[in-house]
Amino acid sequence: MTSVILKPHKEESLLRRHPWVFSGAIARVVLDSDDPNSQPQEGDLVQVRSSVDALLGIGHWQVGSIAVRILAFGIDELPVDFWHQRILAAYKVRQALGLIRPDNNTYRLIHGEGDFLPGLIVDIYADTAVMQAHSVGMHRCRQAIEEAIIDSVPEVHNVYYKSEDTLPFKAPVEGEKVGWLITNDQSPKTKLIAPLRQRITNSDEFWSTENGLSFRIDWLRGQKTGFFIDQRENRALVERYARGKDVLNMFCYTGGFSLYALRGGAKSVDSVDVSQKAIDLVEANVAKNFPDDPRHHAYAADAFDFLSEKITNHKSQITHYDLIILDPPAFAKHRDAVKNALRGYQRINAKAIQMIRPGGILFTFSCSQAVDKEAFRLAVFSAAAQVGRNVRILHQLHQPQDHPINIYHPEGEYLKGLVLYIE
Numbered sequence: 319m320t321s322v323i324l325k326p327h328k329e330e331s332l333l334r335r336h337p338w339v340f341s342g343a344i345a346r347v348v349l350d351s352d353d354p355n356s357q358p359q360e361g362d363l364v365q366v367r368s369s370v371d372a373l374l375g376i377g378h379w380q381v382g383s384i385a386v387r388i389l390a391f392g393i394d395e396l397p398v399d400f401w402h403q404r405i406l407a408a409y410k411v412r413q414a415l416g417l418i419r420p421d422n423n424t425y426r427l428i429h430g431e432g433d434f435l436p437g438l439i440v441d442i443y444a445d446t447a448v449m450q451a452h453s454v455g456m457h458r459c460r461q462a463i464e465e466a467i468i469d470s471v472p473e474v475h476n477v478y479y480k481s482e483d484t485l486p487f488k489a490p491v492e493g494e495k496v497g498w499l500i501t502n503d504q505s506p507k508t509k510l511i512a513p514l515r516q517r518i519t520n521s522d523e524f525w526s527t528e529n530g531l532s533f534r535i536d537w538l539r540g541q542k543t544g545f546f547i548d549q550r551e552n553r554a555l556v557e558r559y560a561r562g563k564d565v566l567n568m569f570c571y572t573g574g575f576s577l578y579a580l581r582g583g584a585k586s587v588d589s590v591d592v593s594q595k596a597i598d599l600v601e602a603n604v605a606k607n608f609p610d611d612p613r614h615h616a617y618a619a620d621a622f623d624f625l626s627e628k629i630t631n632h633k634s635q636i637t638h639y640d641l642i643i644l645d646p647p648a649f650a651k652h653r654d655a656v657k658n659a660l661r662g663y664q665r666i667n668a669k670a671i672q673m674i675r676p677g678g679i680l681f682t683f684s685c686s687q688a689v690d691k692e693a694f695r696l697a698v699f700s701a702a703a704q705v706g707r708n709v710r711i712l713h714q715l716h717q718p719q720d721h722p723i724n725i726y727h728p729e730g731e732y733l734k735g736l737v738l739y740i741e
């Protein structure tokens with residue numbers, strides 16, 4: 319196996335169990351081949367050693383600033399049941415958290431570094447797992463991972479692979495980046511071999527349950543794995559505050575917050591998203607859970623236009639709300655975009671604060687990993703100051719338990735939110 323030898327003292331972060339080796343920390347790469355010009359292939363398993371040849375761990379080789387993502391520390395070979403061990407351990411955590419119940423079969427099984435599997439995401443929707451590889455190493459291991467999921471999670475019979483948008487852009491990969499890895503559409507379970515585009519079943523009528531509410535999950539065409547599981551606990555908090563209120567769910571996507579607000583007894587709920595596809599999903603989800611409920615209206619509109627009251631033909635005729643949820647997409651995908659992102663957060667929050675009735679509540683979020691808690695809070699502070707109203711923080715929110723943060727990998731923290739009381 320190829321060995322990656324670090325520069326002196328560059329082993330310190332690995333000894334503290336941080337799972338990334340940056341390319342700048344590498345002194346040299348010793349190949350397991352006689353050819354002095356050969357290079358490790360992206361996705362190869364490599365051993366990492368210190369400058370004095372102490373074994374540090376084993377991981378997937380990558381091209382880019384993160385050169386190795388560590389899978390295991392202190393060993394030079396993965397045990398044969400490695401994937402089973404890790405995936406079963408993650409499943410047991412979700413069981414212990416009480417996330418697997420008759421009224422809840424939607425949860426994240428694997429959250430990358432947070433489950434000691436850097437580069438891998440697996441979300442569970444009823445009997446189907448949707449898997450995303452963010453590294454070529456994970457892509458190459460997809461079959462073993464699928465088998466471990468099927469063996470470890472008794473409820474799951476199908477594994478759909480969706481890595482078209484998540485694998486490194488230029489990485490040379492073999493095999494399909496999207497398709498079923500296994501389905502149970504024929505009994506007994508039939509293993510299917512990629513490419514499977516023609517076999518993709520229609521996900522239009524696929525439903526999954528979160529806290530007793532049904533959601534149509536469209537992993538084929540939808541964003542990410544089809545649903546934003548990470549807002550589950552924050553949606554439940556909206557339900558607690560919704561009674562008797564006029565609610566605006568801005569950036570609603572599949573309408574998660576809207577459904578919880580309706581169940582919580584909201585007087586009215588307006589859902590807004592720029593994407594018509596998202597609005598179709600919200601309408602389907604509301605119709606399934608609250609058929610013919612006159613309290614709900616959905617609008618395909620740009621957030622800034624809507625909040626600037628440029629759109630005046632609201633069916634509900636509401637110009638001010640008692641409760642607004644702002645859950646925009648990541649404004650900063652990279653560190654160099656942080657400044658603009660902060661301006662964006664300030665602008666959108668100022669608009670929302672202006673539209674809140676006295677005594678109203680704002681749930682405001684940022685899912686940009688590059689924007690930290692303090693910076694986000696400062697942007698919201700600036701928005702409040704700009705509007706000039708008394709604003710108090712009621713809750714500070716974050717990502718849920720099935721998106722755990724490895725304490726040695728603080729980069730895993732990305733979702734933050736504030737619940738504000740606006741006088």
Ligand code: SAH
Pocket residue numbers: 545546549569570571572573574575590591592593596619620621622645646647
């Ligand atoms: N709150 C959602 C997730 C939001 S994801 C949930 O709980 O599931 C962000 C959403 O913002 C996406 O659906 C995207 O279509 C929408 N969006 C992006 N830019 C927008 C804009 N300018 N105006 C309105 N919606 C926008």
